[in-house]
Amino acid sequence: MLATVRSFAVLGLEAAPVAVEVDLAQGLPGLTIVGLPDKAVEEARERVRSAITNSDADFPLRRITVNLAPADLKKAGSAYDVPIALGILASDGQLERLLPPTAAVVGELALDGTIRPVRGILSIALVAAEHGITDLFVPAENAQEAAVTDSVQVYGLRSLRELIDHLSGLRQIVTIVRKERGQREPVYATDFTDVRGQQHAKRALEIAAAGGHNVLFTGPPGAGKSMLAKAFVSILPPLSETEMLEVTRIHSVAGMVPADAGLVLERPVRTPHHTASAVALIGGGAWPRPGEISLAHRGVLFLDELPEFPRSVLEVLRQPLEEGVITISRAAHAVSFPAKFVLLAAQNPCPCGYAGTPKCTCTPQQVQRYQRKLSGPLLDRIDLHVHLPSVAFDELESREVGETSAIIRARVRLARERQRTRYEGKYECNADIGPRDIVTHCQLGEPEKQFMRRAMDHYGFSARVYHRILKLARTIADLADQPILTETHLAEAIQYRPHAQ
Numbered sequence: 001m002l003a004t005v006r007s008f009a010v011l012g013l014e015a016a017p018v019a020v021e022v023d024l025a026q027g028l029p030g031l032t033i034v035g036l037p038d039k040a041v042e043e044a045r046e047r048v049r050s051a052i053t054n055s056d057a058d059f060p061l062r063r064i065t066v067n068l069a070p071a072d073l074k075k076a077g078s079a080y081d082v083p084i085a086l087g088i089l090a091s092d093g094q095l096e097r098l099l100p101p102t103a104a105v106v107g108e109l110a111l112d113g114t115i116r117p118v119r120g121i122l123s124i125a126l127v128a129a130e131h132g133i134t135d136l137f138v139p140a141e142n143a144q145e146a147a148v149t150d151s152v153q154v155y156g157l158r159s160l161r162e163l164i165d166h167l168s169g170l171r172q173i174v175t176i177v178r179k180e181r182g183q184r185e186p187v188y189a190t191d192f193t194d195v196r197g198q199q200h201a202k203r204a205l206e207i208a209a210a211g212g213h214n215v216l217f218t219g220p221p222g223a224g225k226s227m228l229a230k231a232f233v234s235i236l237p238p239l240s241e242t243e244m245l246e247v248t249r250i251h252s253v254a255g256m257v258p259a260d261a262g263l264v265l266e267r268p269v270r271t272p273h274h275t276a277s278a279v280a281l282i283g284g285g286a287w288p289r290p291g292e293i294s295l296a297h298r299g300v301l302f303l304d305e306l307p308e309f310p311r312s313v314l315e316v317l318r319q320p321l322e323e324g325v326i327t328i329s330r331a332a333h334a335v336s337f338p339a340k341f342v343l344l345a346a347q348n349p350c351p352c353g354y355a356g357t358p359k360c361t362c363t364p365q366q367v368q369r370y371q372r373k374l375s376g377p378l379l380d381r382i383d384l385h386v387h388l389p390s391v392a393f394d395e396l397e398s399r400e401v402g403e404t405s406a407i408i409r410a411r412v413r414l415a416r417e418r419q420r421t422r423y424e425g426k427y428e429c430n431a432d433i434g435p436r437d438i439v440t441h442c443q444l445g446e447p448e449k450q451f452m453r454r455a456m457d458h459y460g461f462s463a464r465v466y467h468r469i470l471k472l473a474r475t476i477a478d479l480a481d482q483p484i485l486t487e488t489h490l491a492e493a494i495q496y497r498p499h500a501q
Contacts, residue, residue, distance in 0.1 A: 003090035005083040006104040006133065009075055010120030012288060012335030013249055017104075017131045019069040020080060022087030027063035033084070035068030038076040038287075047078075047109045048085045055113035055161040060092040074333075076287050079118040082107035082137075085160055096168040104128060105137035105163075113160040117141040117259065122245075122252040125149045137163065137173075141259040145252060147178040148245070148262050179262060186266055188234035192405045195231055197395035198224050199402075204386045204496065206408050209235045210415035211475030212431035214321065214343040214381065216306070219388030221353045225346035228388075229302045232344060233269050234405035236300075237413045243298045246338060250290050250297055268299035270341075274308040278316050283337055288328040293320050294337040306347040307373040314378055317343070321381045324432070340432070343382065347374075380464050383431070383472050384496040415478040430475045435467060442470040444485060451487045459499045469493045 005020045031045045052059045066084055068075045083105050090098050099105065106124060108116040121142040128136050129151035136152045143156030154176040157163055165171040192202060201217065205228060208215045217225040239247065244263040251257050251264055272281060272292045283291030293301060303309065320326045324340035349355035350367040362370070379385075419429050422441060427433050433441065444452065456466060472493035473485050482489075
């Protein structure tokens, strides 16, 4: 007897339908899985055998062939365990009824028959309806994640026995209802009021948050670089519904969505160590998984001790910083992961950290060599270069309380709203706009053109830097609620360029 159970494969961030075909025939008992399975799928033979036996069902002593169709699509992971077990039981006539062709099931089996969560459930749920699926059976721990979409009915499975009883009419599995998310203000570990002094750096971070610009801090140890980076997320506007789906989808594929959680509600902050490899940063593997830059999508990527990263690792950031997406190509396939993030980076001015002060023990050659670890093209892609001096004693002991993150965040949200209105949904923020739209939305009057001409001649700015200065000035004007760019906005933007400091 032949039985077919519908399931899905996850490829990058996309999901593709898979038909799990199971045939029982006469011959030596055994279980063979075909259809380009990887090692994890092949090992399903032992998991399925034990799970069926420990679920008070009979594992048929016949020749069992499982085909995962389409046969030319690589199958990876453990999500096929449950559909394989279900197909075997259906082929053996142990179920009162089969899953209808409009139902699909995914899940990993433990040896005792319990069902464990798998990766990529949100990607599956989002495309299920497009392939005629109305009922989706998923592990209970993934159920809230799948219930984010209203296009299919989601059933949460805790064990294979529970699914058998459901199909036998002994006990019905109820559909999962999406949990309502209450409106709450997130709690941040570091607030801007915790940072003493460094008003220039705080202003730079406000501009970066308002326009989605990248920032590089340079300063001695203890100046507050890491603390400012930790506080930065507290002034970013909340994620929109669309952004929540994007972030959750990436984290789901990476297996990082907490059990029983729905959408990721807060902007991600990723802080890879400087020993991270290029693959860890951009993603990859035999079957590519998202890396740190994709896990930071719509959030913050903080690279502390930037010159300590291998140069070859930092250079892979150049293309995603420009395009907001990373494409990983392999011989048989290519996948793309979104990577639109704000880069926060911090560095010391020299190996000992005290360049320009009597405490510095580095030779001029060591300082020069250290500062040359970062390439010009990479530095060009960072909009705000901010020097942090040491914090004075009077600032540390001052009882004057600065602006809270909530006050700054309110200004940032207003600036973002102005940008969304201006771009009519085409762009999220000023950092995203392309050269053609810069001409339209960052127009300069004749005095401003002459001002920029003199600045470019004096500092030797490249075309890329020129456009980034215009976008940065556009953000500064948005924070001031001024529709026209002036020399004041341009001058403030230029001061954040390293050659102008």
